[in-house]
Amino acid sequence: MSTSWLYASIGGVMIGAASALLLLIHGRIAGISGITGSLLQRSTSDRAWRLAFLGGLAAAGVVAALVHPQAIGASVRSLPVVIIAGLLVGFGTRLGSGCTSGHGVCGIARLSTRSLLAVATFMATGAITAMIAGGAS
Amino acid sequence: MNIASTTCGTRCKAMSLVLAAVIGALFGGGLIISGMTVPAKIVGFLDPLHGWDPSLAFVMGAAVLVNAIAFRWISRRKHPWFDVKFHLPTRKDIDRQLLAGAAVFGVGWGLGGLCPGPALVSAASGSATAIAFVLAMLAGMLLQHRSVR
Numbered sequence: 001m002s003t004s005w006l007y008a009s010i011g012g013v014m015i016g017a018a019s020a021l022l023l024l025i026h027g028r029i030a031g032i033s034g035i036t037g038s039l040l041q042r043s044t045s046d047r048a049w050r051l052a053f054l055g056g057l058a059a060a061g062v063v064a065a066l067v068h069p070q071a072i073g074a075s076v077r078s079l080p081v082v083i084i085a086g087l088l089v090g091f092g093t094r095l096g097s098g099c100t101s102g103h104g105v106c107g108i109a110r111l112s113t114r115s116l117l118a119v120a121t122f123m124a125t126g127a128i129t130a131m132i133a134g135g136a137s
Numbered sequence: 138m139n140i141a142s143t144t145c146g147t148r149c150k151a152m153s154l155v156l157a158a159v160i161g162a163l164f165g166g167g168l169i170i171s172g173m174t175v176p177a178k179i180v181g182f183l184d185p186l187h188g189w190d191p192s193l194a195f196v197m198g199a200a201v202l203v204n205a206i207a208f209r210w211i212s213r214r215k216h217p218w219f220d221v222k223f224h225l226p227t228r229k230d231i232d233r234q235l236l237a238g239a240a241v242f243g244v245g246w247g248l249g250g251l252c253p254g255p256a257l258v259s260a261a262s263g264s265a266t267a268i269a270f271v272l273a274m275l276a277g278m279l280l281q282h283r284s285v286r
Contacts, residue, residue: 004172004192011171012199018164019200020207025156027217027224030164032254037278052154054257056161061261064169072259073175075266076250085249086256086270088241090277093253096238097226100252101164103239104197107226109204114228114235121236122243123183129247130184 019105022053031102032057033093077133096122145219153219165258171196174259176250183247 019030026049028035035053038044064071075082093099096118098107103122107115145153172178173196181190216222246252251259251270259267 004190005195008171008192008195009199011167011169011173012196013203014163014167014170015196016167016200016203016207018160018167019204020211021160021163022157023208023217023223024211024214025153025160025218027220027222029225030160032252032257033278036253036257036275037282040275040278041282048150048154049157052157053161053164056158056163057165057254057257058161058261059158060162060165060169061174061258063166064174064258065262068169069262071169071172071174072262072264072267073177073250075264075270076176076180077248079266079269082249082266082270083273085245085251086273087277087280088245089249089251089253089256089270090245090274090279091281092238092240092242092245092277094238094278094281096235096240096242097228098239099242099254100197100246101254105200105204108197108201109208110225111205112226114226114231117231118235118239121239122246125240125243126183126247127185127243129244130180131186133180133248134184134187 015101015105016109019101019109023106029102029106031098031106033090033099034097034102037090037094092122149219156219164254167200168255168258173252173255174262179250179252179255180247 022028022030035050039047039050061072077085098115098118103115103118108119168174172193178190178193181188182193249270251267253274256267256270256274260271
């Protein structure tokens with residue numbers, strides 16, 4: 001694990017700071033699945049800040065590809081499995097009203113019981129799935 | 138600064154959007170630096186049986202700590218900088234959808250090694266598999282929206 005915990009902590013501080021700033025400036029929870037999913041719904045007003053936020057998020061990916069492409073890891077699964085995983089993540093996060101950011105980072109910080117239970121649930125099913133599926137296929 | 142959206146003109150709106158983009162970039166940078174955009178690392182964190190890599194626990198630990206301290210301070214304000222009110226979740230009930238949705242999400246996360254934020258960042262970097270993952274994720278979201286209609 002060497003220094004990876006240090007990078008993990010620095011990255012974590014950045015994620016926490018970004019979530020706090022979004023609340024301070026726009027009064028919103030930084031939940032990526034919620035921000036993305038609501039853009040797919042016609043009833044959503046207030047699209048501009050969501051698009052701006054996701055634009056910034058995407059820009060970080062573009063910069064990573066140019067400066068340090070190793071930071072974007074290769075897939076551990078074959079394409080059909082990747083597609084199934086994506087479908088489950090999309091459906092599950094919308095059904096459960098959140099993902100690692102909304103329930104994990106923001107919900108736990110607010111001591112929300114709903115979020116604490118959601119995190120315990122997706123950590124458990126994630127661990128069981130990873131153990132069965134293994135490191136690579 | 139204390140501008141409610143009712144008094145927010147064009148310039149102020151533009152400023153609020155630039156800030157939202159900067160915050161998005163900070164969030165994305167955090168995901169990249171912490172290793173969340175490496176699926177093998179995610180699977181290695183979730184799976185303690187095959188050489189456990191606990192470093193990702195520091196990502197959530199640090200993010201929650203910073204956010205928890207800041208949240209207490211921010212929630213004392215009457216409203217955020219660019220809106221008339223805070224938009225915080227108000228639901229307290231534990232329903233089947235919450236737990237079933239989280240369970241389904243966890244299976245997808247453990248399988249693909251990507252959650253929504255890192256998936257979007259990786260797709261934007263040009264990774265073909267991440268783009269496929271994001272397209273499937275958007276389809277999954279639409280499917281869920283339709284199922285409740």
